[in-house]
Amino acid sequence: MTEQELRDPNRKPSREGVLRAMAKVAEILPPTPLLPLEVDGQTVWCKAEMLQPIGAFKIRGAWHRISDLTEEERKRGVVGVSSGNHAQGVAWAAKRLGISATIVMPENAPKAKIEATRALGAKVVLYKRPGEDRDAIAAELIAQTGGTLVHAFGDPWVIEGQGTLGLEAEAQLTERGIGGPIHIIACCGGGGLSGGLALACPEATLSIAEPEGWDDVIRSLATGEIVPVIDQHHPTPCDALQTPRTYPINFDILKNRVASSAVVTPAEIAAAMRVVFERLHLVVEPGGAAALAAVLAGKVVPVATPVITLSGGNVDRETFVRMIGAAA
């Protein structure tokens, strides 16, 4: 592909795009550790994305997108829509490049995420979830400012950027002398990360995990067409995975690639957070623990060397303390 094709906003994201994103990400972000965790005598490799500067993998896609803006686009700023991790990714990348950023966030997002986004210099516009239409609010902001929308998952740059996680993990396994096929199990919200991983690692087996009540991607894959979540009021601790419906750009990648999937419960998520606390000494947020929860619960059975995404660690202290449950 030509450089112009690789920057076309209407392009299909590609492995070539992931490789281009990797070169850009590697310039500014050291690889996050790939940590071994023994589960029933098998080593599960955990990609510790909470150790990114913003505490989540979302920095990858946001950096790939925003660093590709033209001078003219940079002047008009960027607009993001996010419950918090993508918000921080966009704010971080914009700050680094001296670009103004406005983020539309649900008012019930974790306090830690709203505060961190503001601390990175972004303007935060709150909306009520569910009820108000966040995409409409973003569209109005863009009409006012001429800014560029950086969508949380339905964007070719964002998908390619998230895929760099997979390239990094493969390289780290190779460094450790571990060859052979891999089985990636990813936490799934809108399908930005899992779509990127599908492109990045074409030989890998791919599974996705979604939280109970927010399993629209899994149901879409089963149905063969995009269906939304049934009840947007369904409570979940996984704020990072509360996407009402996936986009065609994500669905088209995933529909022929997802080998298996799992819907995980809040109790399974809590158990995974405890294991990460006790055995890896890491703080994983509920949405970032879905993939490990699926493996620990036996809902996804690895068919090759397992690599799971610990996608983020932005969780309020109160929620963390409640989830890891001192008495449990």
Next chain:
Amino acid sequence: MTEQELRDPNRKPSREGVLRAMAKVAEILPPTPLLPLEVDGQTVWCKAEMLQPIGAFKIRGAWHRISDLTEEERKRGVVGVSSGNHAQGVAWAAKRLGISATIVMPENAPKAKIEATRALGAKVVLYKRPGEDRDAIAAELIAQTGGTLVHAFGDPWVIEGQGTLGLEAEAQLTERGIGGPIHIIACCGGGGLSGGLALACPEATLSIAEPEGWDDVIRSLATGEIVPVIDQHHPTPCDALQTPRTYPINFDILKNRVASSAVVTPAEIAAAMRVVFERLHLVVEPGGAAALAAVLAGKVVPVATPVITLSGGNVDRETFVRMIGAAA
């Protein structure tokens, strides 16, 4: 020095020994991340040793020591004395080499540490702290078995091994393009880590942090001779730093090298643990947070690029939840 001199149990530990240890450690342990943390507009570089396979830096010294045992010594096994992190380091290294390990541990050590040591296949002998003499118990075990004592800090291999943390951090700063002088602030128990760092980084400024009531190294440095802790009953959350007195091998290194020091309170430790939770998404145990606590409290003021040790993350859930204090 000759290979024989570098393996002499009565040698003074040396920088050459640290370099030798580094080559051995690098073969089996990937470097732990060196993570930036903004403190009052200054970047403090945090060495995340809780991400070691045993959740603490102690694996470095234990590996250097135990991997140097002769075939004959290996057959007779090793004996360690530790509240838990060194215990796991010894157990891990012994298991990897197929050597039997017996560890003398205080019965009030964190449950997580006792269980983890047993899970690594070591035999655990519990003693009452304070009251029973752990060194006497270890001496009796050694008399029975002919095993080799792997002391937690007063051993040339252990000191050299811990020093590898400093070499790694220096290399990581260089990779990030950060040059110039560094100021290492280390959590201090018996002086194994800080002694190793002093040897590893001869140009660095070195500070140590000890917990309230257990500041015997700081008092020894002030006095000019080794003095024990005043009250071995003084309660502290920092089980990893509860050493009643340092050893001459440690004191001799530190006496002309420690530029400044700080005694930190339980409240300052808790504040540091919260910062590590919220901003780095890591679990640090109380004793592993002492160095950061000293910086955050303004008790150690960095005079060059600050590097601090987040020494370990082996903390019981109950203690962690209490220390990070949901309501605080």
